Amino acid sequence: xxxxxxxxxxxxxxxxxxxxxxxxxxxxxxxxxxxxxxxxxxxxxxxxxxxxxxxxxxxxxxxxxxxxxxxxxxxxxxxxxxxxxxxxxxxxxxxxxxxxxxxxxxxxxxxxx
Amino acid sequence: xxxxxxxxxxxxxxxxxxxxxxxxxxxxxxxxxxxxxxxxxxxxxxxxxxxxxxxxxxxxxxxxxxxxxxxxxxxxxxxxxxxxxxxxxxxxxxxxxxxxxxxxxxxxxxxxxxx
Numbered sequence: 001x002x003x004x005x006x007x008x009x010x011x012x013x014x015x016x017x018x019x020x021x022x023x024x025x026x027x028x029x030x031x032x033x034x035x036x037x038x039x040x041x042x043x044x045x046x047x048x049x050x051x052x053x054x055x056x057x058x059x060x061x062x063x064x065x066x067x068x069x070x071x072x073x074x075x076x077x078x079x080x081x082x083x084x085x086x087x088x089x090x091x092x093x094x095x096x097x098x099x100x101x102x103x104x105x106x107x108x109x110x111x112x113x
Numbered sequence: 114x115x116x117x118x119x120x121x122x123x124x125x126x127x128x129x130x131x132x133x134x135x136x137x138x139x140x141x142x143x144x145x146x147x148x149x150x151x152x153x154x155x156x157x158x159x160x161x162x163x164x165x166x167x168x169x170x171x172x173x174x175x176x177x178x179x180x181x182x183x184x185x186x187x188x189x190x191x192x193x194x195x196x197x198x199x200x201x202x203x204x205x206x207x208x209x210x211x212x213x214x215x216x217x218x219x220x221x222x223x224x225x226x227x228x
Contacts (some may be wrong), residue, residue, distance in 0.1 A: 005169070038218075042220055045216055048216050088156060101157075103146070103159075105155070105156045
């Protein structure tokens with residue numbers, strides 16, 4: 001059975017702190033790993049990772065994938081209250097033209113003043 | 114970026130009635146659309162994968178006769194919750210995939226409450 005596990009489940013930090021969110025996976029037919037941010041509505045896309053060791057950055061957020069150890073991390077530096085959300089990791093699995101996403105349970109991040 | 118809409122955004126219905134939710138890709142053609150369900154404080158669970166012009170593929174444990182999916186065109190998929198019960202109350206989210214190496218694009222979700 002395909003599994004995606006995120007840790008920690010929840011986290012409370014002060015504004016300005018740096019956080020690291022973890023995602024490990026055990027799946028067959030891995031294609032890519034994606035990170036999403038979810039506030040009150042549907043998830044918004046952050047990153048898609050397909051290759052090991054190549055960091056992707058967007059502002060204060062960055063992410064990297066390790067396909068040998070089967071995990072990814074999402075870093076957020078200089079956190080702000082607007083970063084408070086649930087961060088979801090999803091693994092795309094599939095063969096040929098068919099693929100689907102399996103989501104982890106998410107990490108609930110709260111950034112306080 | 115690619116935009117996916119869902120309608121309605123919120124619906125309240127009585128137990129035993131059916132509810133239809135629409136998912137549209139507004140500026141691209143989606144070879145595949147996905148339907149997810151999310152209960153409070155839980156993650157997204159894939160319900161079914163829908164390809165235009167063919168029958169949907171349902172995940173284990175999802176009743177296909179209860180959750181009817183129609184993917185009539187490359188820009189529209191519908192999910193009908195038939196004979197809804199209070200335990201069907203949930204947040205239903207669709208996503209659309211244009212194919213290739215692009216990611217899935219999510220709709221804003223539909224909150225269904227069955228009384």
